[in-house]
Amino acid sequence: MKAHTFNLPFLLQHIMIPLLFLRFHRNTLTLAAGKWDLLLSNIGISAMHMQLLNTDRVIIFDTTDFGASNISLPNGTCRNNSNNLTLKRDCTAHSVEYHVASNSVRPLTLITDPFCSSGAVRADGTLVQIGGFNDGDHNVRMYKPCSSNSCDWQEINGALVQRRWYSTSHILPDGRLIIVGGRRQFSYEFFPKRSGADKAYNLPFLAQTNDRGLENNLYPFVFLNTDGNLFIFANNRAILFDYLKRVVVKNYQQIPGGDPRNYPSSGSAVLLPLKNGTGAEVMVCGGAPRGANGTFNGALNTCGRIRINDPNPSWTMETMPMGRVMGDMLLLPTGDVLIINGAGSGAAGWESARNPILSPVIYRPNNRIGSRFEVHTPSARPRMYHSTALLIRDGRVLVSGNNPHVRYNFKTNLFPTDLSIEAFSPPYLDPRFANLRPTIVSPPSQAKIRYGQTINVRFTIPPGRLNGSSVMVTMVAPSFVTHTFSMNQRLLVLSGRNAAAVASLTFQIPVVAPSSGNLAPSGYYLLFVSHQGIPSVGIWVQIS
Ligand SMILES: *[C@@H]1O[C@H](CO)[C@@H](O)[C@H](O)[C@H]1NC(C)=O
Numbered sequence: 441m442k443a444h445t446f447n448l449p450f451l452l453q454h455i456m457i458p459l460l461f462l463r464f465h466r467n468t469l470t471l472a473a474g475k476w477d478l479l480l481s482n483i484g485i486s487a488m489h490m491q492l493l494n495t496d497r498v499i500i501f502d503t504t505d506f507g508a509s510n511i512s513l514p515n516g517t518c519r520n521n522s523n524n525l526t527l528k529r530d531c532t533a534h535s536v537e538y539h540v541a542s543n544s545v546r547p548l549t550l551i552t553d554p555f556c557s558s559g560a561v562r563a564d565g566t567l568v569q570i571g572g573f574n575d576g577d578h579n580v581r582m583y584k585p586c587s588s589n590s591c592d593w594q595e596i597n598g599a600l601v602q603r604r605w606y607s608t609s610h611i612l613p614d615g616r617l618i619i620v621g622g623r624r625q626f627s628y629e630f631f632p633k634r635s636g637a638d639k640a641y642n643l644p645f646l647a648q649t650n651d652r653g654l655e656n657n658l659y660p661f662v663f664l665n666t667d668g669n670l671f672i673f674a675n676n677r678a679i680l681f682d683y684l685k686r687v688v689v690k691n692y693q694q695i696p697g698g699d700p701r702n703y704p705s706s707g708s709a710v711l712l713p714l715k716n717g718t719g720a721e722v723m724v725c726g727g728a729p730r731g732a733n734g735t736f737n738g739a740l741n742t743c744g745r746i747r748i749n750d751p752n753p754s755w756t757m758e759t760m761p762m763g764r765v766m767g768d769m770l771l772l773p774t775g776d777v778l779i780i781n782g783a784g785s786g787a788a789g790w791e792s793a794r795n796p797i798l799s800p801v802i803y804r805p806n807n808r809i810g811s812r813f814e815v816h817t818p819s820a821r822p823r824m825y826h827s828t829a830l831l832i833r834d835g836r837v838l839v840s841g842n843n844p845h846v847r848y849n850f851k852t853n854l855f856p857t858d859l860s861i862e863a864f865s866p867p868y869l870d871p872r873f874a875n876l877r878p879t880i881v882s883p884p885s886q887a888k889i890r891y892g893q894t895i896n897v898r899f900t901i902p903p904g905r906l907n908g909s910s911v912m913v914t915m916v917a918p919s920f921v922t923h924t925f926s927m928n929q930r931l932l933v934l935s936g937r938n939a940a941a942v943a944s945l946t947f948q949i950p951v952v953a954p955s956s957g958n959l960a961p962s963g964y965y966l967l968f969v970s971h972q973g974i975p976s977v978g979i980w981v982q983i984s
């Protein structure tokens with residue numbers, strides 16, 4: 441199939457119509473587009489933590505100790521909890537399952553407190569939630585997805601050696617989770633344990649990066665590198681860590697400027713799209729300068745990029761269109777990075793931020809420097825402390841949560857608790873691109889694939905519009921998001937040849953699945969086909 445030559449409809453769609461949306465933002469020429477939709481005005485709880493499962497349901501929870509939420513526990517049950525700080529007897533739920541297709545929620549039952557915790561999804565699709573606060577800080581909770589409405593949380597008391605509050609979890613190639621840090625925990629441990637002797641192991645790096653009294657190293661940014669080691673960023677610097685031999689393999693330079701980037705300074709980070717076994721690159725954006733809490737100093741407006749496997753890695757700094765603390769960074773199916781939610785001043789913590797940043801920004805990592813950031817349509821709702829965002833299968837981004845107060849507080853004038861859930865549709869979902877959008881025909885959703893396997897991905901597009909060399913197939917791991925960091929987030933660009941026609945309007949692109957668990961730990965991924973930057977609806981694939 442030959443690529444089409446430049447034609448008038450193409451020019452209209454890609455150059456002339458977007459021109460209508462052009463506007464100036466500071467010194468950056470940007471395309472303001474994208475759309476916001478309010479999905480539900482009340483899901484009953486503030487979405488502090490979210491995880492998408494392979495049933496297209498999103499598990500959402502906050503803390504069990506905010507007082508009564510706005511949704512009752514299932515079947516008229518109540519929790520009696522003498523360890524609570526707010527209510528001894530609580531008949532409301534603090535976790536819900538959001539069902540994307542029906543746009544509805546149902547309450548789930550959490551017994552102990554998962555406040556400010558972490559999690560990951562295991563190879564079989566089960567969400568494993570780690571730690572929390574108070575009576576929940578040593579507990580693990582499992583949620584095995586089902587397509588009926590019968591599944592609920594199962595709690596394992598005392599499954600952790602150390603208290604894990606503000607820790608980061610990451611799924612490993614061997615199927616276990618590693619749990620890194622947490623408040624006053626300069627150690628890591630695994631779940632499940634291999635034996636009774638499997639304990640918590642010291643990680644001095646976390647003590648070294650702890651700003652006394654301020655911390656600034658909680659929820660460390662942890663990424664599985666393509667060599668199997670962990671890249672761990674805390675405060676203002678990073679290490680490459682071999683968790684099996686328990687040695688630091690590499691110390692990276694401090695990020696230029698030296699400002700802290702982790703909770704409560706709360707910037708965010710992503711592992712940029714992976715194309716092969718060596719090109720891994722991390723980007724860290726935003727945060728708060730040291731001492732921003734209470735003074736509401738302006739948030740950091742810089743991002744640093746680093747190629748973590750270079751012989752002498754160094755940071756390349758870029759400037760965002762605006763400063764942002766508590767921004768979420770999400771990988772989109774096209775390999776671009778969405779920066780969304782957060783504030784222009786202050787830090788994470790109760791009542792500690794001001795100046796909501798309502799406009800999402802899309803960062804295009806492959807554009808030339810200076811033309812990578814685009815500012816998009818603002819939301820009407822602030823999404824401050826305890827807000828979250830995640831990608832779903834149809835390419836929209838769910839945005840929910842906002843509770844910068846000790847309890848649910850709907851009366852304050854300053855950023856009331858927000859129980860709504862919205863969707864941000866990035867510009868690629870604009871109907872004017874419908875005639876470029878691929879539809880995946882095969883493999884079927886929930887297909888099982890093997891490492892290194894060639895997959896013939898078939899798709900249709902509307903008549904006569906294939907640009908074979910612009911087709912890209914990506915696999916995105918659904919992440920566990922809380923406190924502005926999406927744990928386990930990774931996107932693989934699958935290598936392949938150009939797409940070609942196999943039947944009228946049907947095209948095929950052979951691509952090679954990731955070669956190992958270091959690139960893509962076993963489990964469920966969303967597979968997308970993008971054509972001229974416009975992604976299909978994704979399908980679920982399970983790699984092993
Ligand atoms: C939720 O809030 C509404 C409006 O304030 C109230 O009528 C309803 O009873 C609340 N539901 C629960 C379960 O708290």
Ligand SMILES: *[C@@H]1O[C@H](CO)[C@@H](O)[C@H](O)[C@H]1NC(C)=O
Binds near residue numbers: 514515549590
């Ligand atoms: C609630 O009751 C329904 C119907 O009896 C049952 O199917 C469901 O499992 C119950 N849920 C819980 C969490 O007990």
Ligand SMILES: *[C@@H]1O[C@H](CO)[C@@H](O)[C@H](O)[C@H]1NC(C)=O
Binds near residue numbers: 518519529
């Ligand atoms: C909680 O306590 C109340 C009385 O205080 C009792 O009626 C109820 O059965 C208890 N519920 C549970 C789940 O233990």
Ligand SMILES: *[C@@H]1O[C@H](CO)[C@@H](O)[C@H](O)[C@H]1NC(C)=O
Binds near residue numbers: 713714715717718720
């Ligand atoms: C791997 O990918 C990176 C970019 O992600 C690229 O710079 C590098 O050349 C690639 N290496 C190989 C061997 O293809």
Ligand SMILES: *[C@@H]1O[C@H](CO)[C@@H](O)[C@H](O)[C@H]1NC(C)=O
Binds near residue numbers: 654790
């Ligand atoms: C921020 O400042 C407030 C008010 O002084 C304080 O209560 C809170 O603990 C601080 N938060 C952090 C994370 O330092």
Ligand SMILES: *[C@@H]1O[C@H](CO)[C@@H](O)[C@H](O)[C@H]1NC(C)=O
Binds near residue numbers: 910
């Ligand atoms: C086809 O896609 C390639 C790669 O994205 C691009 O360089 C080229 O300009 C496109 N051709 C047309 C006619 O749009």
Ligand SMILES: CC(=O)N[C@H]1CO[C@H](CO)[C@@H](O)[C@@H]1O
Binds near residue numbers: 523524528
């Ligand atoms: C341990 C604890 O703080 N329990 C509290 C549970 O809630 C009741 C009612 O608000 C309080 O009186 C208890 O002190």
